[in-house]
Amino acid sequence: MVSIFSKIVLGEIPCYKIAETTDYLAFLDVFPLTTGHVLVIPKQETDNIFDLDNEQFAGLHLFSKIVADAVRKAIPCKKVGVAVIGLEVPHAHIHLVPINEVGDINFAKPKLKPAPEELAATAQAIRHFIA
Amino acid sequence: MVSIFSKIVLGEIPCYKIAETTDYLAFLDVFPLTTGHVLVIPKQETDNIFDLDNEQFAGLHLFSKIVADAVRKAIPCKKVGVAVIGLEVPHAHIHLVPINEVGDINFAKPKLKPAPEELAATAQAIRHFIA
Numbered sequence: 001m002v003s004i005f006s007k008i009v010l011g012e013i014p015c016y017k018i019a020e021t022t023d024y025l026a027f028l029d030v031f032p033l034t035t036g037h038v039l040v041i042p043k044q045e046t047d048n049i050f051d052l053d054n055e056q057f058a059g060l061h062l063f064s065k066i067v068a069d070a071v072r073k074a075i076p077c078k079k080v081g082v083a084v085i086g087l088e089v090p091h092a093h094i095h096l097v098p099i100n101e102v103g104d105i106n107f108a109k110p111k112l113k114p115a116p117e118e119l120a121a122t123a124q125a126i127r128h129f130i131a
Numbered sequence: 132m133v134s135i136f137s138k139i140v141l142g143e144i145p146c147y148k149i150a151e152t153t154d155y156l157a158f159l160d161v162f163p164l165t166t167g168h169v170l171v172i173p174k175q176e177t178d179n180i181f182d183l184d185n186e187q188f189a190g191l192h193l194f195s196k197i198v199a200d201a202v203r204k205a206i207p208c209k210k211v212g213v214a215v216i217g218l219e220v221p222h223a224h225i226h227l228v229p230i231n232e233v234g235d236i237n238f239a240k241p242k243l244k245p246a247p248e249e250l251a252a253t254a255q256a257i258r259h260f261i262a
Contacts, residue, residue: 050199050211057196058189065188068181080181082225084213087233094213102218103239108232 002045003091009043016123018070019130023056024063026096028123031111033097034104036075036122040064040094049084049092064094070129071096075122081105133176134222140174147254149201150261154187155194157227159254162242164228165235167206167253171195171225180215180223195225201260202227206253212236 007013008027015027018038029037042060046052052060068080077098083105084094097105114122138144139158146158149169160168173191177183183191199211208229214236215225228236245253 048210049213050196050203054193054196058193061192062185062189065181065185072181079179079217081217082180082213082215083236085230085233085236086210086212087230099216099218101239102216103237105214105216106234106237106239108234108237 003089005039005041005089005091005093006043006045009041016119018123018126019063019067021063024060026063026067028119029095030119031113033095033107033109033111034077034099035112035114035118036071036077036098036126038067038071038096038126040067040096042092046092047090048086049094052092060092060094064096066131067126068096070126070131071098073129074125083107134220136170136172136220136222136224137174137176140172147250149254149257150194150198152194155191157194157198159250160226161250162244164226164238164240164242165208165230166243166245166249167202167208167229167257169198169202169227169257171198171227173223177223178221179217180225183223191223191225195227197262198257199227201257201262202229204260205256214238 008015018026026040072080075098078100081097081099139146149157157171203211206229209231212228212230
């Protein structure tokens with residue numbers, strides 16, 4: 001089955017894109033834990049992130065570092081937190097979440113539901129800092 | 132100020148070691164979220180993980196991949212979750228946490244307090260699968 005993230009990669013489902021390379025894609029989580037919450041994925045559909053080969057695994061993380069640097073410049077926060085959970089969508093993804101307290105990364109709590117205009121503005125603010 | 136993790140690197144504070152290279156160290160979190168919760172650190176003391184240079188950043192993650200592969204072989208779980216928070220100890224560290232539900236990664240909830248014998252057995256079980 002094609003994952004929802006592969007549908008985003010294919011352009012069948014739209015996204016608020018932050019950055020893209022041949023192998024990787026970063027876009028806003030539309031139900032963020034905090035404002036500026038970004039998902040970073042390999043375009044290659046792999047369930048478990050640790051099943052990526054070393055080159056793809058390192059490349060994905062170096063790509064996420066570029067994105068995280070832009071997030072921390074765009075979004076006021078103490079740190080950009082990182083989480084990989086992988087229990088819901090079977091397509092490896094790294095969550096980058098602007099955090100101010102340890103409880104900000106808790107996927108069991110209710111998510112935000114920002115309006116499209118707000119998501120578009122957040123994406124634009126982060127893209128501004130992508131080198 | 133020398134971080135508690137640098138004291139572990141220097142051997143001033145003992146740890147339940149999982150794996151070590153010249154640049155990186157993995158050891159059990161003694162107050163784990165779940166059994167098998169491991170911390171992976173660069174020996175170089177850097178507060179924000181995204182401030183590591185690309186070589187150290189990629190190397191740290193590739194080292195964490197080896198450790199995560201051992202954790203998932205040793206500890207029954209659905210996935211090995213990953214988290215980087217960084218609000219408490221100012222020395223970058225990756226949490227590898229065996230998870231079965233999304234709420235398993237929540238640093239605001241009470242931690243486990245396993246007995247030393249239990250920690251030693253967990254460390255030995257994971258080390259068994261380090262290549």
